Amino acid sequence: MAAPPTPRTPTGADRPVLEAHGIRKAFPGVLALDGVDLSLFPGEVHALMGENGAGKSTLIKVLTGVHPPDAGTVSVDGSLQWFAEPLEAQHAGISTVYQEVNLCPNLSVAENILIGREPRRLGLVHWSALHERAERLITELELDLDVRLPLSAHSLAVQQLVAIVRAVDVKAKVLILDEPTSSLDRDEVVQLFALVRRLRDRGVAILFVTHFIDQVFDLCDRVTVLRNGRLEGAYRVDELTSVTLVHRMVGSELRTLDELAERSHTGTAATPESADTPFLSARGLARSGAVQPYDLDIHRGEVIGLAGLLGSGRTEAARLLFGADHADAGELRIDGERAVLRSPRAAIAHKIAFCSENRKEEGLAGELTVRENIVLALQAARGWTRPLSRTRQDEIAARWIEVLDIRPAAPEAQVRNLSGGNQQKVLLARWLLTDPEMLILDEPTRGIDIGAKTEIQKLVTRLAAEGTAVLFISAELEEVLRLSHRVGVLRDHRLVATLPNDPTLTPDRILGTIATGATS
Amino acid sequence: MNTTLSSLTRPLQRFSVRHAVRLPLMVTATLLVAMFSIGSLQYEGFFSAQVLLNVLIDNGFLLVVAIGMTFVILTGGIDLSVGSMVALSTMLTAWLVEQNGAPLALAVPLVLLVGAGGGALMGWVIHTFEIQPFIVTLAGMFLARGLCYMISTESISLTDPTTTRIAQTRVLLPGGLFISPAVVIALVVLALAFVVLHHTRFGRTVYALGGNESSARLMGLPVGRTKVAVYAVSGLCSALGGLLLTFYMLSGYALHAVGMELDAIAAVVIGGTLLTGGSGFVLGTALGVTVLGLIQTIISFQGTLSSWWTRIVIGGLLFVFILLQRLFGGSRPAH
Ligand SMILES: Nc1ncnc2c1ncn2[C@@H]1O[C@H](COP(=O)(O)OP(=O)(O)OP(=O)(O)O)[C@@H](O)[C@H]1O
Numbered sequence: 001m002a003a004p005p006t007p008r009t010p011t012g013a014d015r016p017v018l019e020a021h022g023i024r025k026a027f028p029g030v031l032a033l034d035g036v037d038l039s040l041f042p043g044e045v046h047a048l049m050g051e052n053g054a055g056k057s058t059l060i061k062v063l064t065g066v067h068p069p070d071a072g073t074v075s076v077d078g079s080l081q082w083f084a085e086p087l088e089a090q091h092a093g094i095s096t097v098y099q100e101v102n103l104c105p106n107l108s109v110a111e112n113i114l115i116g117r118e119p120r121r122l123g124l125v126h127w128s129a130l131h132e133r134a135e136r137l138i139t140e141l142e143l144d145l146d147v148r149l150p151l152s153a154h155s156l157a158v159q160q161l162v163a164i165v166r167a168v169d170v171k172a173k174v175l176i177l178d179e180p181t182s183s184l185d186r187d188e189v190v191q192l193f194a195l196v197r198r199l200r201d202r203g204v205a206i207l208f209v210t211h212f213i214d215q216v217f218d219l220c221d222r223v224t225v226l227r228n229g230r231l232e233g234a235y236r237v238d239e240l241t242s243v244t245l246v247h248r249m250v251g252s253e254l255r256t257l258d259e260l261a262e263r264s265h266t267g268t269a270a271t272p273e274s275a276d277t278p279f280l281s282a283r284g285l286a287r288s289g290a291v292q293p294y295d296l297d298i299h300r301g302e303v304i305g306l307a308g309l310l311g312s313g314r315t316e317a318a319r320l321l322f323g324a325d326h327a328d329a330g331e332l333r334i335d336g337e338r339a340v341l342r343s344p345r346a347a348i349a350h351k352i353a354f355c356s357e358n359r360k361e362e363g364l365a366g367e368l369t370v371r372e373n374i375v376l377a378l379q380a381a382r383g384w385t386r387p388l389s390r391t392r393q394d395e396i397a398a399r400w401i402e403v404l405d406i407r408p409a410a411p412e413a414q415v416r417n418l419s420g421g422n423q424q425k426v427l428l429a430r431w432l433l434t435d436p437e438m439l440i441l442d443e444p445t446r447g448i449d450i451g452a453k454t455e456i457q458k459l460v461t462r463l464a465a466e467g468t469a470v471l472f473i474s475a476e477l478e479e480v481l482r483l484s485h486r487v488g489v490l491r492d493h494r495l496v497a498t499l500p501n502d503p504t505l506t507p508d509r510i511l512g513t514i515a516t517g518a519t520s
Numbered sequence: 521m522n523t524t525l526s527s528l529t530r531p532l533q534r535f536s537v538r539h540a541v542r543l544p545l546m547v548t549a550t551l552l553v554a555m556f557s558i559g560s561l562q563y564e565g566f567f568s569a570q571v572l573l574n575v576l577i578d579n580g581f582l583l584v585v586a587i588g589m590t591f592v593i594l595t596g597g598i599d600l601s602v603g604s605m606v607a608l609s610t611m612l613t614a615w616l617v618e619q620n621g622a623p624l625a626l627a628v629p630l631v632l633l634v635g636a637g638g639g640a641l642m643g644w645v646i647h648t649f650e651i652q653p654f655i656v657t658l659a660g661m662f663l664a665r666g667l668c669y670m671i672s673t674e675s676i677s678l679t680d681p682t683t684t685r686i687a688q689t690r691v692l693l694p695g696g697l698f699i700s701p702a703v704v705i706a707l708v709v710l711a712l713a714f715v716v717l718h719h720t721r722f723g724r725t726v727y728a729l730g731g732n733e734s735s736a737r738l739m740g741l742p743v744g745r746t747k748v749a750v751y752a753v754s755g756l757c758s759a760l761g762g763l764l765l766t767f768y769m770l771s772g773y774a775l776h777a778v779g780m781e782l783d784a785i786a787a788v789v790i791g792g793t794l795l796t797g798g799s800g801f802v803l804g805t806a807l808g809v810t811v812l813g814l815i816q817t818i819i820s821f822q823g824t825l826s827s828w829w830t831r832i833v834i835g836g837l838l839f840v841f842i843l844l845q846r847l848f849g850g851s852r853p854a855h
């Protein structure tokens with residue numbers, strides 16, 4: 001363990017605003033945190049890093065009164081505190097955005113931002129003031145949306161931003177953000193960082209969880225690293241390089257480091273033979289209000305990346321190919337034959353799999369076990385009259401837990417108790433095991449640590465090499481470029497270009513296409 | 521488990537999202553108009569405002585009980601104890617007034633207090649021990665009914681002059697129409713409930729709780745307090761409903777209001793409130809109660825059908841409405 005770092009912060013404050021000492025938290029079967037310390041000073045941005053399941057979210061939940069710790073102390077402004085409820089932490093000036101979007105889908109955006117502290121007049125909610133204030137907060141983040149609509153009308157990314165707006169509005173001394181950037185695009189990340197810097201300059205202490213190494217160097221002053229529930233150490237960011245930081249996170253497993261170095265060379269394979277009939281071919285496929293007519297061919301063994309800003313219609317375009325939404329114009333051919341996908345079931349019957357970006361709402365059944373979640377799609381594909389035997393299920397679960405390195409490697413653990421990144425892996429396993437001919441991956445690496453991300457990227461490459469068609473949606477352009485043979489660029493719900501991924505294609509060129517709507 | 525696939529089909533269109541919430545309400549309103557028109561065409565003397573007002577007079581107590589139930593269902597809970605609570609209130613009032621000579625001014629607040637207290641207690645148990653509301657309120661249902669029999673196994677009729685005078689009071693409206701004071705009380709409760717649900721912090725928290733309870737907790741909303749309060753409101757409403765029933769029946773009896781919890785739930789559901797919580801309107805509940813009352817009226821006008829047909833029709837309607845809920849945005853995955 002490293003020696004405690006010298007507390008030097010931008011504001012030179014010498015007393016931490018939030019301090020945790022010797023935190024220990026066990027769940028049945030897992031020791032999630034074991035003697036973890038953390039100190040946050042006013043006016044610093046502090047990164048909390050670690051692999052999936054390292055205990056980051058658990059630490060945050062213990063700090064904010066969601067889980068009681070088994071041992072250890074938390075102090076605010078030097079005095080010991082004990083929060084029994086998240087509400088109490090809020091009253092003490094600690095404002096938190098938890099990892100999964102935790103808002104109420106049935107309430108309006110404005111209410112989600114302000115509920116619990118609505119402006120009131122004569123004891124009644126002052127609706128016009130509420131909407132006005134919500135609108136002001138939203139525009140501060142340069143967002144443009146109707147605050148009166150229910151939250152459920154908005155995409156996951158917007159929901160995440162709304163959660164951030166909510167947390168920022170509280171007059172907070174400490175702002176905790178658990179993977180706030182996971183479903184955001186570049187632009188939103190830039191906005192968010194600007195906001196975080198403004199808050200930091202105002203003297204707010206910010207705890208920031210991310211799996212993006214660059215963001216740490218971009219934004220943070222200090223970093224605390226957890227590994228397997230233990231404190232690995234706390235460092236000043238300027239003392240570290242990205243290699244040493246990753247090394248601290250993954251420990252001595254240099255294997256991952258090697259892969260990291262090598263990943264930029266995996267490069268693009270040769271485009272598969274495009275002469276044969278594509279596996280899937282869309283002509284003028286459209287859905288009003290969601291996507292303009294678009295043409296797209298996906299061949300077996302080909303990876304098509306979809307790039308575009310948040311809300312540009314990436315997900316919507318993909319949902320049409322899975323029958324999750326109905327196209328109201330255009331034609332779809334699968335293996336050259338006309339197909340009408342009335343429902344996801346129909347798509348599954350054509351061996352198309354869709355791994356949704358919204359794992360909480362649309363993907364996983366939290367009360368079920370890891371095993372049950374993994375076999376769910378396969379079972380659905382077989383039909384309920386031909387149940388999988390328990391031994392088969394066990395085999396399958398064990399195999400995918402190993403392939404994707406799901407931790408803890410416990411097939412009978414409830415999925416909702418898994419860390420965010422490990423839930424994502426379970427969802428992926430479910431679809432991979434149906435042995436699809438075409439795989440649609442919507443933000444599959446979101447919230448996944450750097451080691452697992454490399455694994456998933458390798459898996460995509462391997463699946464394509466084995467002849468699977470892949471549609472890969474990601475906000476990370478580097479990742480799209482690394483994996484895809486061709487890149488479709490969306491802008492304002494329109495597929496503006498499909499670019500072959502040759503060496504001239506760079507993130508900047510894609511961004512240019514997004515900005516101008518024309519191929520440059 | 522089906523939510524996995526079926527929720528993928530959930531359309532994300534803005535328009536539908538905005539209007540989906542109101543849709544069930546419109547369906548109920550349309551149904552009401554249709555029922556009234558059919559009744560008027562079929563039966564002599566049906567087409568009059570007094571027929572509608574009589575529906576309210578005969579169901580004012582049910583409306584009050586169903587309003588309390590709406591609060592509970594909006595949080596995603598259920599309260600099965602309301603029917604027994606109503607019976608207990610009639611029993612308690614009759615016993616206090618008739619057999620102990622207590623003045624109404626004392627009996628009424630006492631009964632209301634018992635109702636609210638009993639509800640709060642159930643809410644507290646539900647929250648603290650994280651037990652299904654279904655089970656806790658089922659226990660409450662048996663308990664309250666049992667307490668009735670402890671007071672008396674016989675019906676106690678009310679002969680107290682003040683009580684009977686109030687019971688016979690009619691509030692006259694222009695055009696020779698009239699209603700009972702119970703209707704006025706029920707409508708005041710309705711207005712209050714509307715304001716509370718839509719314009720107070722407590723009301724909004726009720727909706728938040730129904731939307732997603734664990735989120736509400738992480739958002740720092742007072743989840744525990746709100747849950748206790750919601751069951752207290754339901755208890756209070758059933759006590760008040762019991763008082764209204766006492767005046768309506770002029771008696772207290774352990775077998776009053778048997779199965780009323782189911783009528784109340786039916787009214788709430790037909791009024792467009794989702795049983796999963798988070799979506800619905802208390803005004804819809806008023807429409808739901810009117811629909812139920814109108815079914816009875818039509819059947820009594822019809823004359824030859826046995827009153828059990830009311831049950832059958834309500835059952836059929838409930839079925840249809842629950843199917844409708846499923847089709848129109850009711851397919852949110854449960855959390
Ligand atoms: N409620 C719970 N019940 C049981 N185990 C839990 C619970 N919450 C978390 N765990 C376990 O505790 C460990 C730490 O999880 P945590 O969510 O803190 O990880 P994390 O560092 O946030 O990971 P990620 O980067 O994937 O979000 C994991 O092994 C997880 O399975």
Ligand SMILES: [Mg+2]
Pocket residue numbers: 056057058099178419420421
């Ligand atoms: Mg986490």
